[in-house]
Amino acid sequence: MSLGFSKASDFDSVASEYRWMNQLRIKVGQIITNLWVRRRHRCPAGAIAVVLLMFLLGYSWLDLQSPAQCGREEGIHLQPLDSLAVTxxxxxxxxxxxxxxxxxxxxxxxxxxxxxxxxxxxxxxxxxxxxxxxxxxxxxxxxxxxxxxxxxxxxxxxxxxxxxxxxxxxxxxxxxxxxxxxxxxxxxxxxxxxxxxxxxxxxxxxxxxxxxxxxxxxxxxxxxxxxxxxxxxxxxxxxxxxxxxxxxxxxxxxxxxxxxxxxxxxxxxxxxxxxxxxxxxxxxxxxxxxxxxxxxxxxxxxxxxxxxxxxxxxxxxxxxxxxxxxxxxxxxxxxxxxxxxxxxxxxxxxxxxxxxxxxxxxxxxxxxxxxxxxxxxxx
The missing domain is CATH 3.40.630.10 (Zn peptidases)
Structure with missing residues (x-):
C-alpha cells in the first residue's frame, strides 16, 4: 500500500511529527480528566473551562497540522521490524x-x-x-x-x-x-x-x-x-x-x-x-x-x-x-x-x-x- 511518500525519510519525518501531536493531544486530555476528577475538592470550575478552551483551540491547530485527514486508511500502527516475531x-x-x-x-x-x-x-x-x-x-x-x-x-x-x-x-x-x-x-x-x-x-x-x-x-x-x-x-x-x-x-x-x-x-x-x-x-x-x-x-x-x-x-x-x-x-x-x-x-x-x-x-x-x-x- 502506497501512502504517497517519495522516500523513506519523508515517511519517518511525518510519522514522528504525527506521533508527537498525538501524544500532546492525549496529554492534554489526561490533564482535563484529572482536573475534573479533583473538581469537587479543590479545582475551581473556571480552571477546567480554561484548560478545555485551550484544548479545543489546540485541537483545531493539530488537525490543520496533521497528515491527510480524509481518504487515508485508518488503523495503521507503526512498529519496528523486530516486533514481528512469530508469536x-x-x-x-x-x-x-x-x-x-x-x-x-x-x-x-x-x-x-x-x-x-x-x-x-x-x-x-x-x-x-x-x-x-x-x-x-x-x-x-x-x-x-x-x-x-x-x-x-x-x-x-x-x-x-x-x-x-x-x-x-x-x-x-x-x-x-x-x-x-x-x-x-x-x-x-x-x-x-x-x-x-x-x-x-x-x-x-x-x-x-x-x-x-x-x-x-x-x-x-x-x-x-x-x-x-x-x-x-x-x-x-x-x-x-x-x-x-x-x-x-x-x-x-x-x-x-x-x-x-x-x-x-x-x-x-x-x-x-x-x-x-x-x-x-x-x-x-x-x-x-x-x-x-x-x-x-x-x-x-x-x-x-x-x-x-x-x-x-x-x-x-x-x-x-x-x-x-x-x-x-x-x-x-x-x-x-x-x-x-x-x-x-x-x-x-x-x-x-x-x-x-x-x-x-x-x-x-x-x-x-x-x-x-x-x-x-x-x-
Missing part, C-alpha cells in the same frame, strides 16, 4: 479471525433487523425485530420487559442485566439502542447498526464482564419523540436508581472518506474534521473523563474519534439531543451518545435507501470492538 504474528492471526467472526455476526444481525418496522404502519416487521432482539438477548440471561402505553397501544423496552466482574453493588452501566424505524425506511444505519452492536456487546460483556453491572436496553418509539427512553429514564429516577453512565448507540455504520462530506451545527466546524470518517461521542459535562477514555479506546483500534461535551442538557446545540441519551440528561443522569452523526453525514437518513449496502461493515466492526473493550474497562 505476535500468531496473536495477530487470532485477532483477525475474531474480527472476521464479529463482522459476520453483525452482518447476520443486520440481515434480520433491516426491514420496515414502524410500530404502527409496519407492525409485522416491528414485531419480528422485537422478537429477534428478545431471542438474541435471551442467550445471556432473562429478558425483562418494560411496558409503556402511547395512544392506547402498549409498547415494550427489552431489558437484559449482566453481572459485574467482581461486585454487583456498584451503580449500573446502562447501554441502549432504539429498534424502531421511521415509516418507509428499512433503517439500516438508523438504527439497525446500533441494535446489532448492542447484541454483540451483550455477548462480549457476558463472556468477559465489565467492572460495573451492565444493563442493556432496546428502546421502542424513539422515532416518535424518544418516548421509550423517556418513560424508562423517568422510571429509574422514580426508583432512585443510580447509574454509573448511560450510553446511547445511535447510527454507527456510515463512513465517508471524502473531503467535505461532514457537516456540523453552527459554530463547531472550526474544531472538527471535514470528512465523515470518525465516530462522535457527545455527553453532558459529567461524562468528560468517560468521553476522553472511550474516544481514546476507539482510536487505539483504528477508529478516528471526536468528542463534544454538551452543557445545559444540550439545549444550546439541539442536534445533540436527538437520541435516547437526552431523557437521561433531563433526569440528571450522566449520559452520552455514540454516533456517526446521522444526517450531518449520511444522505440516506430516514430514506428508503437506508440499506445494508450503504454501510461500512469494517468500520462498524471496529467500532463494536473498541466499545466492548472501552466499556469493559471503565473505571
Amino acid at each position: 505476535q504474528v500468531n496473536v495477530q492471526s487470532t485477532q483477525e479471525k475474531r474480527e472476521v467472526e464479529l463482522k459476520e455476526q453483525l452482518r447476520t444481525h443486520l440481515g434480520e433487523i433491516v426491514r420496515e418496522r414502524d410500530p404502527y404502519l409496519n407492525t409485522g416487521g416491528h414485531f419480528y425485530v422485537q422478537q429477534y432482539i428478545r431471542q438474541q438477548l435471551g442467550q445471556w440471561g432473562n429478558v425483562d420487559t418494560h411496558e409503556f402505553t402511547v395512544r392506547g397501544k402498549v409498547h415494550q423496552n427489552l431489558v437484559l442485566n449482566l453481572p459485574a466482574a467482581r461486585s454487583n453493588k456498584r451503580p449500573l452501566l446502562l447501554i441502549g439502542a432504539h429498534y424502531d424505524a421511521v415509516p418507509g425506511s428499512p433503517g439500516a444505519d438508523d438504527n439497525a447498526t446500533g441494535v446489532a452492536v448492542l447484541l454483540e456487546l451483550a455477548r462480549s460483556l457476558f463472556q468477559e464482564p465489565a467492572n460495573y453491572p451492565v444493563r442493556l436496553v432496546a428502546f421502542d418509539m424513539e422515532e416518535y419523540g424518544l418516548l421509550g427512553s423517556t418513560e424508562y429514564a423517568a422510571a429509574l429516577r422514580q426508583q432512585q436508581q443510580p447509574l454509573r453512565l448511560m450510553i446511547s448507540l445511535e447510527m454507527l455504520g456510515y463512513r465517508d472518506q471524502r473531503v467535505g462530506s461532514q457537516r456540523y451545527p453552527a459554530g463547531l466546524k472550526r474544531f472538527y474534521p471535514n470528512c465523515g470518517n470518525f465516530m462522535a461521542l457527545i455527553g453532558n459535562w459529567q461524562t468528560l473523563p468517560d468521553l476522553f477514555r472511550l474516544s481514546d479506546r476507539l482510536r487505539k483500534v483504528g477508529v478516528p474519534s471526536e468528542w463534544l461535551p454538551a452543557g445545559q442538557r444540550g439545549t444550546l446545540i439541539p442536534a445533540t439531543r436527538l437520541s435516547d441519551h437526552a431523557p437521561f440528561w433531563d433526569q440528571g443522569y450522566r449520559a452520552m451518545m455514540v454516533t456517526d452523526t446521522a444526517f450531518l453525514r449520511n444522505p440516506h437518513y430516514h430514506q428508503q435507501s437506508d440499506r445494508i449496502d450503504t454501510l461500512d461493515l469494517d468500520f462498524l466492526t471496529a467500532v463494536c470492538r473498541g466499545l466492548a473493550v472501552g466499556i469493559r474497562h471503565l473505571a
Whole structure:
C-alpha cells in the first residue's frame, strides 16, 4: 500500500511529527480528566473551562497540522521490524479471525433487523425485530420487559442485566439502542447498526464482564419523540436508581472518506474534521473523563474519534439531543451518545435507501470492538 511518500525519510519525518501531536493531544486530555476528577475538592470550575478552551483551540491547530485527514486508511500502527516475531504474528492471526467472526455476526444481525418496522404502519416487521432482539438477548440471561402505553397501544423496552466482574453493588452501566424505524425506511444505519452492536456487546460483556453491572436496553418509539427512553429514564429516577453512565448507540455504520462530506451545527466546524470518517461521542459535562477514555479506546483500534461535551442538557446545540441519551440528561443522569452523526453525514437518513449496502461493515466492526473493550474497562 502506497501512502504517497517519495522516500523513506519523508515517511519517518511525518510519522514522528504525527506521533508527537498525538501524544500532546492525549496529554492534554489526561490533564482535563484529572482536573475534573479533583473538581469537587479543590479545582475551581473556571480552571477546567480554561484548560478545555485551550484544548479545543489546540485541537483545531493539530488537525490543520496533521497528515491527510480524509481518504487515508485508518488503523495503521507503526512498529519496528523486530516486533514481528512469530508469536505476535500468531496473536495477530487470532485477532483477525475474531474480527472476521464479529463482522459476520453483525452482518447476520443486520440481515434480520433491516426491514420496515414502524410500530404502527409496519407492525409485522416491528414485531419480528422485537422478537429477534428478545431471542438474541435471551442467550445471556432473562429478558425483562418494560411496558409503556402511547395512544392506547402498549409498547415494550427489552431489558437484559449482566453481572459485574467482581461486585454487583456498584451503580449500573446502562447501554441502549432504539429498534424502531421511521415509516418507509428499512433503517439500516438508523438504527439497525446500533441494535446489532448492542447484541454483540451483550455477548462480549457476558463472556468477559465489565467492572460495573451492565444493563442493556432496546428502546421502542424513539422515532416518535424518544418516548421509550423517556418513560424508562423517568422510571429509574422514580426508583432512585443510580447509574454509573448511560450510553446511547445511535447510527454507527456510515463512513465517508471524502473531503467535505461532514457537516456540523453552527459554530463547531472550526474544531472538527471535514470528512465523515470518525465516530462522535457527545455527553453532558459529567461524562468528560468517560468521553476522553472511550474516544481514546476507539482510536487505539483504528477508529478516528471526536468528542463534544454538551452543557445545559444540550439545549444550546439541539442536534445533540436527538437520541435516547437526552431523557437521561433531563433526569440528571450522566449520559452520552455514540454516533456517526446521522444526517450531518449520511444522505440516506430516514430514506428508503437506508440499506445494508450503504454501510461500512469494517468500520462498524471496529467500532463494536473498541466499545466492548472501552466499556469493559471503565473505571
